[in-house]
Amino acid sequence: MADHKIPHFQNDAGHTAIEIGVKEFMCVGANPPFDHPHEFLDMGADNEKVCPYCSTLYKFNPSLGAADTLPAGCAWEYQAA
Template sequence: MAGHTIPHFQNDDGHAMIEIGVKEFMCVGASSPYDHPHIFIDMGDDNEKVCSYCSTLYRYNHSLKATQTNPAGCTFIVHAA
């Protein structure tokens, strides 16, 4: 399976806000089986967006790399079966 070209983020710990280093990304909710439909979110000119499924507030932080989050550990990683 090829890696994601668009970063995917999850919120297993129920953070109210997650800082990310990109403005276009996918939100998956929490890890399976508690995930929601994986949706594409584009911040456009804004610096923050709320996921319409899980209500996580994502805030753009230009000092983070594409797969970094604050708090750490919110990047969704596909594990091979």
């Protein structure tokens, strides 16, 4: 069992791109009830990843913390992995 938490991000405002401080995360679409299936995404060696459900482009920004986003307010919750 993994001992770290997976951050969840949402895109209620419909941003084209969101900068995040992690490379492994879940995209939930928008806040419930407008969410989509929670999609685990892993950027691997890349610095960008597009959610296949909502087409949000996530960009890795190493200066951000795990729950920080640019624009602000797109972090949704953490769950144990």
